[in-house]
Amino acid sequence: MHRPPHLPTKPVTSAVTAGRLTRRTVLKAGGTLLLSVLSPLPAAAAQILAVRVWPAADYTRVTLENDSDLKATHFIVPDPQRLVVDIEGLDLNPTLKGLVAKIASNDPYIKQVRVGQNRPNVVRLVFDLKEEIKPQVFTLAPVGAYKHRLIFDLYPITPVDPIAEMIEKGDWLRDPAAPVGKTELPATVVVRPELPAPVPVPVKPEPPVPARPAPVQKVARMITIALDPGHGGEDPGAIGASGSREKDIVLSIAKRLKFKLEELPNMRVMLTRDGDYFVPLGTRVDKARKVQADLFVSIHADAFVEPSARGSSVFVLSEKGASSSTARWLANKENLADAIGGVNLYGQDKQLASVLLDLSTTAQISDSLKLGKAVLSEIGGIARLHRGSVEQAGFAVLKAPDTPSILIETAFISNPEEEAKLKDNGYQDQIAAAIAKGIKSYFARNPPMAKSRTT
Known part of the structure; x- marks a missing residue:
């Protein structure tokens, strides 16, 4: 059959075929988009929001407040005593660097702390210690006004004795509750050899008097x-x-x-x-x-x-x-x-x-x-x-x-x-x-x- 000159020489795709191609293209693009959404994105490093140090005779606490839960491992290094803490999923930021300045010179247990990026996404804290300690490292879920918290509690190996501490801070020379013994000094006998021995003089004996019982000493208890x-x-x-x-x-x-x-x-x-x-x-x-x-x-x-x-x-x-x-x-x-x-x-x-x-x-x-x-x-x-x-x-x-x-x-x-x-x-x-x-x-x-x- 004679083809009119104005008709295209290239075959024309039918409407049904065109629809199929369009849907296939859309489905393919959607699948690519879905895969990109489901693909794991690089994990964002946690952010340290605040650092706090609470020194006390009982123990010293160091708190890192952050926007997500952190995982930490720790170990003790002797000679000299150090506590090493590695925190995962963390990049060093100015707030965390500020921990160095928060260690007071009179802290009972910490001399100083060093902070550094140990490896990618891992920050290392090194606490130089004044004595051997028993650390507790744990996390706290958000509560009240606080976000996530990572806690380091540094306890002395020998716990503080509250009785000894109380007496040390008081001014008690003697506890009245303590048993009272004989504190009187014995009578002093002075011998004078240069004097002649006295001549005995007969003395009429006194009638015997029964001994009185010693008064009961009342001791006030502390x-x-x-x-x-x-x-x-x-x-x-x-x-x-x-x-x-x-x-x-x-x-x-x-x-x-x-x-x-x-x-x-x-x-x-x-x-x-x-x-x-x-x-x-x-x-x-x-x-x-x-x-x-x-x-x-x-x-x-x-x-x-x-x-x-x-x-x-x-x-x-x-x-x-x-x-x-x-x-x-x-x-x-x-x-x-x-x-x-x-x-x-x-x-x-x-x-x-x-x-x-x-x-x-x-x-x-x-x-x-x-x-x-x-x-x-x-x-x-x-x-x-x-x-x-x-x-x-x-x-x-x-x-x-x-x-x-x-x-x-x-x-x-x-x-x-x-x-x-x-x-x-x-x-x-x-x-x-x-x-x-x-x-x-x-x-x-x-x-x-x-x-x-x-x-």
Whole structure:
């Protein structure tokens, strides 16, 4: 057949064939795109957001806060003692380099730290140590205001003895509880050979007098009080509107209280922390038990959801639930301190922790209520009370089975007026004086029992 000249000489693809080609092209392009999406992308290095160092006599903690979970390995190198830490998935940045400047010259355990890029995506930290240490390296998931944290806790091989530390920081020449022996010196006999021997003179014998029994010597026993400033280190506690931190205020009040108590006869005081570092709840209780504390007084200045909340409170342990919704809320909040401050769960003796945090007795609660009433009465003379009676709740830090224990909320730091008072040195001194007076009043009505052994 004759083909018209205007028709193309090249064969024309049918519409069906063209559609198939178009779909094939699209499917091929889509498959390529899908493969590119599913293909693993180069992993972005984690970013160090902050570095913090918390030196203390008990241990030194180093914290690296970062935007993702990090994996670290560590080992000890002797002669000289060094702790080497390799952190994977990390590139050196200025924040991490700043760790070098954060090591203080008076750090008990760290001389200095060196930071470097050991190999691609691996940063190495080398801690030059002042003595042999037992390290704990662990991670913490995000909680509160914190992102992921990598923690290095450097403990001494021989743990700090709280009794020795307490006595070293006090001024006790002799513990009145120690056994009293004969301290009188024997009568001195002077022999004078140059004098002639005396001539005996007959003397009428005196009628025999029965010997009187020696008076019983009453020895006052040394009273040991454990003061527990709440929070510390990684855990700032509640923060007021002007930025004041609970951990700083309660430490200041505790130090003032320690001074006032030690002015009283036969009293010595142990602080569960005397600086800005974190102490787990169970360790606070354990420290008090190790020094055989007669009392345990935990000091706080908490916040509430409503800034209008105000007033001082005293709490004791409850076995049957909280005495109010506020008490329950505060107890739950305080019991989160371990999560905020950062406890190495793998390093804990879980059986011991269970005993410390679950065991309580009716006698302990009864004595705690007496102590709480005495202290609350004195605080009520200088401050407004949140409630007129001692409250009860399941505060973990009050669960020492053999020590009367109270928790004092000195005021609500979330209330602007009370925050201003808490920052005032004069008010801190008043609160400390009131607590000391309450403790003195308690012992006047409840003399301490004899201990099975002296401390």
